[in-house]
Amino acid sequence: MSSPDDALSPELLEALRRLAKAPVLLAAFDFDGTLAPFTVDPQDSRALPEAQEALDRLAAMERTHVGIISGRDLGFLRSVVDKDRTKLLSGSHGAELDLHPLGPDAGDTTIRLSGEQLVALDRAVDAVREVVDRYPGAKAELKPAGVCLHTRPMEDQSLSDQALAEMLGRFEALDGLRITPGQQVMECSVLSATKGEGVEALIRATGADAALFVGDDVTDEDGMRALRPQDVGLKVGDKETVAPFRVASPEALGRLLTQFAQLRADALG
Numbered sequence: 001m002s003s004p005d006d007a008l009s010p011e012l013l014e015a016l017r018r019l020a021k022a023p024v025l026l027a028a029f030d031f032d033g034t035l036a037p038f039t040v041d042p043q044d045s046r047a048l049p050e051a052q053e054a055l056d057r058l059a060a061m062e063r064t065h066v067g068i069i070s071g072r073d074l075g076f077l078r079s080v081v082d083k084d085r086t087k088l089l090s091g092s093h094g095a096e097l098d099l100h101p102l103g104p105d106a107g108d109t110t111i112r113l114s115g116e117q118l119v120a121l122d123r124a125v126d127a128v129r130e131v132v133d134r135y136p137g138a139k140a141e142l143k144p145a146g147v148c149l150h151t152r153p154m155e156d157q158s159l160s161d162q163a164l165a166e167m168l169g170r171f172e173a174l175d176g177l178r179i180t181p182g183q184q185v186m187e188c189s190v191l192s193a194t195k196g197e198g199v200e201a202l203i204r205a206t207g208a209d210a211a212l213f214v215g216d217d218v219t220d221e222d223g224m225r226a227l228r229p230q231d232v233g234l235k236v237g238d239k240e241t242v243a244p245f246r247v248a249s250p251e252a253l254g255r256l257l258t259q260f261a262q263l264r265a266d267a268l269g
């Protein structure tokens with residue numbers, strides 16, 4: 001069903017029509033807040049059915065690659081958004097790559113931490129656990145190269161802000177961490193990869209003539225900045241962005257993707 005805030009501007013429609021005609025196309029997406037609305041428990045998060053259907057449809061088309069570039073790890077992405085194993089995956093904010101649709105020699109990247117990085121990660125995990133103990137409702141999420149403090153389950157907004165600020169201070173006092181504030185989350189990684197590297201890796205691996213990248217958060221801006229002049233950046237929501245286009249919500253994106261999949265199908269004939 002369409003909604004009044006869905007009407008695509010003529011400029012966005014024109015950009016999508018142009019992208020749909022690319023000889024080789026990459027359509028790449030952030031996950032949380034973009035394909036999937038936020039949930040209190042990160043494990044419950046799923047792409048909206050309309051968005052998932054459009055991604056699956058696009059990924060089945062010739063000369064069309066679908067990528068997911070997320071802060072989530074590859075295990076989560078495989079089991080939740082790539083069940084049919086047709087998508088290119090960049091996990092852990094660009095640190096992990098799974099390029100299986102391109103064949104076995106496409107150049108996957110897995111995380112191997114040095115002794116020093118493992119020590120830094122242990123210290124970060126301890127710091128998160130200490131903050132979780134002090135703030136009822138706060139939760140830890142462990143990842144292959146990092147750890148997050150989640151405060152969405154906390155009822156008191158000012159306590160949530162306080163927990164996030166305290167977590168930031170604790171991370172800043174430790175060595176070897178890249179800190180990424182997010183949406184009611186404070187995350188750190190012992191690796192320095194960004195979503196810019198994720199976008200570049202997928203463009204390089206697919207040889208895409210043109211790419212679409214869609215994201216909602218601060219970390220997605222690295223991906224937006226990695227786009228080339230012929231590519232299109234699309235922001236979900238109202239946060240600051242370098243992207244030239246916006247949609248209001250994951251729901252609006254799902255509807256746009258249905259239209260975009262049809263444009264691509266028509267262009268491929």
Ligand SMILES: O=P(O)(O)OC[C@H]1O[C@H](O[C@H]2O[C@H](CO)[C@@H](O)[C@H](O)[C@H]2O)[C@H](O)[C@@H](O)[C@@H]1O
Binds near residue numbers: 037042070187
């Ligand atoms: O790069 P993304 O795909 O956007 O992942 C960024 C982080 O998203 C997740 O946290 C966010 O979504 C949760 C589920 O909706 C929500 O509870 C939380 O408040 C959000 O910040 C995820 O849990 C993190 O690991 C990702 O790094």
